[in-house]
């Protein structure tokens with residue numbers, strides 16, 4: 001066996017993957033592309049190092065320079081989210097969520113959540129993080145028409161159940177959650193409100209979505225690679241000041257939940273890349289988030305006009321980076337496969353009323369990556385036409401794929417990031 005050939009095989013697949021995504025329409029709502037400066041950090045020497053603990057309090061030597069990086073990352077995160085506490089160590093949004101559950105709950109205690117069918121994420125679900133921690137879950141009622149938590153029902157539920165944590169985590173996240181009301185109810189019964197901003201972190205940092213920490217959330221977690229276009233990773237922020245013994249203990253527990261709770265080394269190269277992503281978002285985040293939302297709203301309108309059933313028409317389809325399409329009972333997977341064949345990358349998704357996550361009836365579409373490569377509203381009109389050709393006219397996918405490749409030629413440059421010189425950077429080539 002020539003093992004080098006096996007390594008070459010993997011490199012070849014990476015090249016092919018780069019090429020595929022450079023010629024397609026990447027529309028997974030949770031995905032994005034990394035800026036050249038962030039990318040540099042991923043191949044820096046930080047990659048090979050360990051730094052357990054916090055800056056200045058390490059279990060390993062050789063961390064003096066990294067300490068400066070982590071301190072800067074925390075400083076920039078606090079600036080971006082206008083808060084007093086930031087932990088940039090979680091290696092994923094899921095890790096951040098499990099750290100919070102570990103810090104603030106004990107097995108057997110109760111948390112209130114959203115149901116998976118109504119757009120929740122598995123990290124706060126029975127089969128995911130909440131199950132790992134042995135948490136008892138009680139679901140909020142949901143308003144299908146408004147695609148949101150039924151606020152009166154949820155407040156009543158929190159008052160009845162008296163959970164330890166009131167959670168808000170949403171993978172289908174079209175409209176802001178009623179955080180002020182939920183937080184008030186939670187605080188009345190001595191619970192904390194946890195806002196999982198995995199999807200909308202970049203919209204919040206760009207000041208174009210609700211501001212959970214100002215609305216009463218005690219802690220906010222998030223992924224650093226979705227609407228916040230940084231490296232794969234997670235983070236936790238809070239505006240608690242630690243000015244009473246109880247509050248100090250709350251923050252200490254949060255930190256302890258992350259390390260030693262759910263991390264050992266925490267991927268130092270990603271922490272360095274997160275710091276750069278925060279700086280880029282402080283510079284460009286507002287414009288980027290604004291355009292991402294405008295694009296999603298226009299895409300909703302254009303697909304509606306093409307004859308698709310788009311959720312929340314009366315509310316303008318969305319106030320985030322996502323829209324949700326109803327395709328037909330159990331038809332989501334078939335539709336996403338057809339689109340993929342034509343070079344449009346999306347995902348099947350449950351919609352309210354679905355019970356089988358493997359055969360859902362909807363598609364979730366996102367605009368974060370399309371916006372990063374420079375698309376504006378008029379491009380959304382053209383994309384809606386591609387959807388109509390694939391799913392309604394049932395044209396041959398191969399022909400549409402070629403048209404999309406042609407369409408993508410105008411969109412090969414990354415925007416909303418530093419380094420003018422890198423603006424022409426052909427992001428699909430290997431580093």
Ligand SMILES: Cc1ncc(COP(=O)(O)O)c(C=O)c1O
Pocket residue numbers: 030092093094095097120121123169170171196198199222223224233234
């Ligand atoms: C609401 C929500 N929370 C958490 C996560 C998990 O994030 P990660 O993939 O960074 O672990 C996701 C992923 O899409 C999500 O949608």
